[in-house]
Amino acid sequence: MAGVAAFDEMGREGEPARALYRKVARWLEETPAELLASRRAQAEYMFRRIGITFGVYGDKDAAERLIPFDIVPRLISRAEWRKLEAGLTQRVKALNMFLTDVYGARRILNESIIPPELILRNPFYRPEMIGRRAPHDIWAHIAGIDIVRVDDESFYVLEDNARTPSGVSYMLENREVTMRLLPDLFARHSVAPVDDYPDELLACLRSVAPRQDRSEATIVVLTPGLYNSAYYEHSFLADKLGVELVEGRDLFVEDDQVFMRTTLGPRRVDVIYRRVDDDFLDPLVFNPQSVLGVPGLIGAYLAGNVTIANAVGTGVADDKAIYSYVPDLIRFYLSEEPLLKNVPTYRCREPDGLKYVLERLDQLVVKEVNGSGGYGMLVGPHATQAQREQFAAKIKADPANYIAQPTLALSTCPASFDKGVAPRHVDLRPFVLSGADSVRIVPGGLTRVALKEGSLVVNSSQGGGTKDTWIVDDIEDED
Amino acid sequence: MRIRISHETTHRYAPPARMLIQNLRLTPHGFDSQYLLFWRVALDIDSAIKTSEDAHGNVVSTFSHHGAPIERLTVTARGEVETSDSAGVIRGTAERLPTDMYLRDSPLAHVNGALRAFAIESAGGAQDPLDALHRLMAELHRVMSFDPYQTDDPDSAAEAFALRRGRARDFANIFIACARALGAPARFVTGYRAFEEPDGEAGAHAWAEAHVPRLGWVAFDPTVCICADPGYVRVVVGFDARDASFASAAHGMSDDTIESVIRVEQARFQTQS
Amino acid sequence: MLARTADNLFWLARAMERADYIARTIEATLRLEYLPKTEGEKTGEWEGALNAAGAYDSFIEAHGDLDEENAVEYLTFDRSNPSSICNCLENARTAGRAVRTALTAETWTAINDAWLELKRFEASHRFSRPMDRVALTRFLDYVKKASLDFDGSCYRTMLRNDAYWFNRLGIFIERADNTARLLDVKYHLLLPSTEQIGGSLDYFQWVAILRAVSAATAYHWVYRDRVKPWLIADLLILKRAMPRSLISCYESIDRALDSLARDDGRSGLAQRHARAMHARLERASMTQIFQGGLHEFITAFIEDNARLSSTISEQYLFT
Incomplete structure (x- = not known):
């Protein structure tokens, strides 16, 4: 340190x-x-x-x-x-x-x-x-x-x-x-x-339901599925909330309304607590290769018939x-x-920031603007000289993609x-x-x-x- | 020029599809040099079409179907437009997005080192942005060979550029990537093209638009190496070929075999002025 | 309930039940193998076991050589056999994770514990192959206990709602299938004409069949008689009191489907199909079954049972 x-x-x-x-x-x-x-x-x-x-x-x-x-x-x-x-x-x-x-x-x-x-x-x-x-x-x-x-x-x-x-x-x-x-x-x-977190979460999700009668709202947790790293959490939350844990294939959209397939036939869904990234939510609008999402979901959302939590597009607010x-x-x-x-954060996109960062790589933590999970970062004081030089080259190639902070x-x-x-x-x-x-x-x-x-x-x-x-x-x- | 268009798409589903949903972008907007005389999108199944606009302001017709299996579906778009010459300058469109958003990176028009180098070299230090874009179009047209039956299916601008060969959509994706590298907002256009002469191969086409200070959006067709003339009918715009397609569709687990018949003709019965 | 959840509950139950059945089949086969044989006599016990597990054809394709070691490996730890015990327990847990919220904590723990234990068995198996018989017996005991834990925790902790009924349907459709397959493999031994004086090899085969379905003691309670083949067929097909008999399975299937229909107010093809099968079993007598051919009867039953399974899938939108 x-x-x-x-x-x-x-x-x-x-x-x-x-x-x-x-x-x-x-x-x-x-x-x-x-x-x-x-x-x-x-x-x-x-x-x-x-x-x-x-x-x-x-x-x-x-x-x-x-x-x-x-x-x-x-x-x-x-x-x-x-x-x-x-x-x-x-x-x-x-x-x-x-x-x-x-x-x-x-x-x-x-x-x-x-x-x-x-x-x-x-x-x-x-x-x-x-x-x-x-x-x-x-x-x-x-x-x-x-x-x-x-x-x-x-x-x-x-x-x-x-x-x-x-x-x-x-x-x-x-x-x-x-x-x-x-x-x-x-x-x-x-x-x-x-232990009241699930109740608070439920109240929160219910409060944003599109229906007039919010107590009747059907809420679901949308998971990418079994092989997602946080699957346990998804099933845990669905369980504690007392709502269905659904995958994209369990839902479908008809006439801008979202339904889930149940053994009793289609059931209308009002609020989706989604744990699927924006890009995979709706193959008709985002990544067309996505099989995790629900075709037509964004249409239903924009029509105001379903609430997606968190909303689409929040990533711009937590960007580094x-x-x-x-x-x-x-x-x-x-x-x-x-x-x-x-x-304190130094923005490599700004020339002064870039200069400051390159001069003090051994003291700073450098992060990719859009990275997450601790990947794509350099902890300067703990890195070797070679690692720092390698990283400096990456920063110079695309300065706007990096910020740095003191350790x-x-x-x-x-x-x-x-x-x-x-x-x-x-x-x-x-x-x-x-x-x-x-x-x-x-x-x-x-x-x-x-x-x-x-x-x-x-x-x-x-x-x-x-x-x-x-x-x-x-x-x-x-x- | 008065142009009549008929665009018929037939889907065959195997096994018959129990669920279908499509977003169709088959209806053009009118603007200064493109006037819609009439336009109609129809289905041969019993399903309501709902109309809305997407992020770029394109007209989106949505329909969905659940229940009885469907083996065959035909979507028909028919209409007539009257176009006039504007030297490729597009005026009078309703813009939903800030122009600078068309500078952003997009999956099929991602700029790699090779494209960036090509863009800078093509522009040859031209000071005037319009000049630079024209040079880019000419150079792109020169180095790339047109291959409408490209089977390798390169998806992105970078892949097609590496092959120096591609379809109209590849030309457009490459142009967009390079224009953005030069600092010009650029976007993809999907539409139709008609010809004055009777033997021209009319049909669906793809080209690009780039934003030029003071002029606004200008339509460049690097496949042909011209700016759009009255033979061009502009239907969909997007960041690249991915979101500027005529349709996005989902059909459950069924396979979809698509057959399209597109007719683009000059409406000749009318006396030309 | 989500259709996918119902689907997973159904197949989860089938997988757990199948693991138990395969363990019992191996156990019974081992006992037959212990019997003294006359010189050069090949009894085809493992062929029978593989057939009873519905895995004979795929085994021959994969291995060719049929011996105890290969057969046991194929039925227990072989990942290439979709019905190996290992795959059954793995599939059960995967399905269980997918529907974690529809299970009680106890049921999930039963499945997860079984799986964790399986990982330990697999790890030690990797170092000491082939398994000696002591280790094999320990493994089979564990499988039977896992299935019991699962079944018991479902029975004791699950709400009697649709989740429970889909679970029961899975268990009983699988069980009916297993009993029928076991009967089919050994049907020639059960025909009235093959009766011989006690002490023959056949006699021990009959006892082994009874053991495979944990009915050796039950037989004596029901018939108060020495083991006779046609009575075994009677026990496993028509005796209501015998929990693995076809009729008992169909009583339970019928009940589960009725409960589902009552809860959602909709009765469909699955209910009608199950009722018809149940009624047919109720009317049947062994004399009549033997007249029409035991093999034919069982083959038809296996097909009808499979058809019920797919009808349920369609009616409750699994597909």
């Missing part, structure tokens, strides 16, 4: 634990290593039995793997959470207003807040949606905002996910598992519950190139100062290993639900942890694991 000591959320070794973590620290101290080991084994067994697995792209043998789960919970105080909550709400509101604007009046371009080509030439800016409005002006119904902290005070937004963010099933299952494995530790804290403008968006649309900080000293949390307890870098993805009437955030989120020593990459596809996240009452000094 280039000599920067990371902020440890429990407290650095040799120092007394932060008040928030005192009980966890004591528990870690008092629990024999064998017991922790057996808890870890039990946790793995539970996950494997429930079948929570994920697929890794391009890795046939590991078609089904577990995301490692670390049993030591990650704690955030209620006061900290309240600040986060306000900042997340503000941010997601602005993102939805931005989407309404770019597909509508384009004030943001006319007033030169964002360079027009960044929008107009963005592959995720969908021409089909131009001049259209999403029902209730909600585009990103479900947003996952990746947050990191660097010290006692500061939280930064690392990335917005406004398309089909995943991970919420882990938030819920992790809680189930910790409650069963660590009942005593759990009882000693007053942890805000997360747009990310750096989000604080400006908040000021522009809400006339408020952003409550959550952005990580943040991501905070660490204790994690449990065979060799004992050791600090590891973490981030946090809370899930923000935007419905017709309100923004809802379940207290908590998915904490991802880079299990490799020193690693900053928390993505599950790159060896990251997860932790349960506890939003706990602020601790007065007791005993």
Whole structure:
């Protein structure tokens, strides 16, 4: 970490634990290593039995793997959470207003807040949606905002996910598992519950249904199918919501209305919580080779007969190139100062930015503007000279496709290993639900942890694991 | 020129299709140099056609069918238009998208290194954008050989350019990719072409439009190496051949054998002015 | 319910049931193999087992040489045999994952546990081939238990709604098919004319058949008599009390289809077809069946049963 000591959320070794973590620290101290080991084994067994697995792209043998789960919970105080909550709400509101604007009046371009080509030439800016409005002006119904902290005070937004963010099933299952494995530790804290997430999600989806009588609305979860890496989550959510989990072939469109094929004949569908990318939704409009989608779906959507969540075209809002403008968006649309900080971002599309980045490749994290899942990025301080040179060539060839950020000293949390307890870098993805009437955030989120020593990459596809996240009452000094 | 068009598409489904849905882009818009006298799209099955507009503003006729299996379906578009000479300049169209969006990369007109180099070399440092586009069209016409029966089926501009051989759609895709590389917004046009002389091979055709400052959209046909004349009937525009097709269709698991009969004739009974 | 969900539930149940049947067939065949044989006598037991599993032709095509090792491998772990136990359990889990939301947690766990265990068996099998008989017995016991766990968890935890009825249809149509195939392979042993004085090889074949359908004890409870071939046919075709008999399967199929029809208020070709088959079995007597030919009767039954399966698919839009 280039000599920067990371902020440890429990407290650095040799120092007394932060008040928030005192009980966890004591528990870690008092629990024999064998017991922790057996808890870890039990946790793995539970996950494997429930079948929570994920697929890794391009890795046939590991078609089904577990995301490692670390049993030591990650704690955030209620006061900290309240600040986060306000900042997340503000941010997601602005993102939805931005989407309404770019597909509508384009004030943001006319007033030169964002360079027009960044929008107009963005592959995720969908021409089909131009001049259209999403029902209730909600585009990103479900947003996952990746947050990191660097010290006692500061939280930064690392990335917005406004398309089909995943991970919420882990938030819920992790809680189930910790409650069963660590009942005593759990009882000693007053942890805000997360199990109302499915109800909140259902209410959110129902609120945007096109029908007058919303309680009658038929909602479905649309999955690409069994072989998708997040299939478990899709089936988990459908189950918790009590709605059908459908694939494209289960749906059809007639006269601009969407139906699902049931054993009782066709049944009208009102809201589709889709976990299929825009490009595959409708072969008549997008990728004609797609077999995952529903021919005619976009027609039905534009006719206002079905709501798709998230809306088509939200990708333009979570693009890494747009990310750096989000604080400006908040000021522009809400006339408020952003409550959550952005990580300083250098845009290689700008000559000054490019020069700055090329000169400091060894200090920066460089990302592809449209990449995801931790692919196509360079962690400068951890890369070899050869890797940096190779990457520099890629940047020079297509500067507009890259942005760079300083390597943040991501905070660490204790994690449990065979060799004992050791600090590891973490981030946090809370899930923000935007419905017709309100923004809802379940207290908590998915904490991802880079299990490799020193690693900053928390993505599950790159060896990251997860932790349960506890939003706990602020601790007065007791005993 | 007064042009009469009849475009009949027959689909044969095996096994007979239980579900059908099609978006047809078979109806042209009128604009300054193209006037619609009449136009009609019809089906030989009992299904309602609904009309809307797509992202580019094309007229889309949608129909769907579920239930009784269908073995054969015929879609017919018939109409008559009157066109006039505008030196290829297209005026009076309703534009839905900001012009600069036609600068974006699109799957079939993706610019690779070879196309970019060719575009710059063809333009030969021309200062005037219109001049540069004309040079591009001429050079493209020179290096590529026209092969309407191209069977290798190159899909993208880059693939067709590598073969230096292609159909009208390949010429158009390449032109678009290169025009964008030169900084000119460009788009794909699908339509029909008629001839003054009776022995010309009339029918469906594909060409391109590029946006030139002050002039607006100008129609270039790199296959023939001219700007569109009154023989051109413009029906669909799109980013490339993919979204500027006459139809997109889905038919469940059935195979679809398509047969098209297109007749494009000058309506000669009318006295010419 | 989604038509695809119903389809998956149906085939999931069939796959689990088939795995059990194939395990039992192998077990019965092994017992026959233990019997002392006269010099040079070839009993064709494995040919019978492959036939009973409907896998003989594909086996010969794939292997040519028929011996115990090849046959067992083909029926258990061979991925190229669509009906191998391994493929049955794999298909069951794939179908189960696809309809995870229509299963109870218990049912899913039963399927998933079976699959996880299968992975362990497969891994150890890779290192020690061929399997010795002890290991094989352990494997077959596990398969039978997996099927029992599945069936039991469905029975105990699933709501009696369409999901349950499609599950039951899958189980009983598969079971009827299995019983009929088993009878067909051994029908020549079951004809009244082949009765011999006890202790013959045939006698042990009969007992093996009964074991294959876990009915050895049941036979004695029902008939209070020594094993006689025509009574075995009677037990497996017409005895209502025998859970694997054709008539018992059709009683259950009929009930499942009636429940579906009651729930959605629509009765169709599937209901009519099943009722007709059920009625035919109710009217039948063994005398009449033997007169018309046992083989002919069973062949016709297998075809009718398959037709019911496709009629259900069409009526509930699986296809």
